[in-house]
Amino acid sequence: MNRILEKVIHQNGTIVDRILSEHTIGYVVSDNTANAVAETSFDNTSAQAILKHLHGLLVSTCQSVVRDIDPSNKLCFMRLATRKFEYLVAPEEYFTITVVQ
DSSP states (O other), X not given: OOHHHHHHHHHTHHHHHHHHHTTOOEEEEEETTTTEEEEESSXXXXXXXXXXXXXXXXXXXXXXXXXXXXXXXXXXXXXXXXXXXXXXXXXXXXXXXXXXX
């Protein structure tokens, strides 16, 4: 895991605890450079599925749409609501955070 991601995870430990205490099912932090799960509260299979589908397909498509509309703009946060869950996705340069509620 790269040092920047490790530093961010440790600096935001209290925020992670607060997020998990508010009706949250779990979270996934992925390392964008290695395209791998860096930290998660899910089992490995679920975390890999979230990484593959949300981070791999949906986030990259949404980032492209935002850039197509305005090349100087950037996707900062995405909220996806389904019948069962709500996915909160925050893509960054080196990592992407997804919270499932």
